[in-house]
Amino acid sequence: PTSQHTTHEPPAMDANWGVGVGVDLNAPPPTGEDWRAQLLPEARSRVVNKIMECLKKHLPVSVPEGLNELQIIAVRFEDKIYTAATSQSDYLRKISLKMLSMETKTQQAPGNAQVIPNQMNLGQEWNV
Numbered sequence: 419p420t421s422q423h424t425t426h427e428p429p430a431m432d433a434n435w436g437v438g439v440g441v442d443l444n445a446p447p448p449t450g451e452d453w454r455a456q457l458l459p460e461a462r463s464r465v466v467n468k469i470m471e472c473l474k475k476h477l478p479v480s481v482p483e484g485l486n487e488l489q490i491i492a493v494r495f496e497d498k499i500y501t502a503a504t505s506q507s508d509y510l511r512k513i514s515l516k517m518l519s520m521e522t523k524t525q526q527a528p529g530n531a532q533v534i535p536n537q538m539n540l541g542q543e544w545n546v
Contacts (some may be wrong), residue, residue, distance in 0.1 A: 453506050465513060466496045472517045476524045 469492040479485055496513065503509035 453503075453509075454500065457500075457506060457509075462496060462500065465510075466492050469496060469513065469517065472520060476520055 470488060473488045473492060474485075477488065479488060495516070499509055499512045499516075503512060
């Protein structure tokens, strides 16, 4: 039986990210104000760092250029979701789901081996 997420809160991961701290995610944004105006740049940086952690965990790199490529992918992905999301909850949910799908794909790899796609495929995987 799958549990239904009945509240309008973002995934549990959010508490560790510190993005929603001090913000009522269920409250509508103030009249005429976009939800993005309430999200501090530091919060976005923490999200990018979490994406980087996920990428490094599942796609280990051994050269500085590889880390730079992962950073570019993390920033582009976060920006794409930030631009497309309809709310802060939607933003966090979409990023969490992508990270979860990466976790699932890694666990399903043959022999539980880590799959390391080339950089071009990685960019396509994250739609950046």
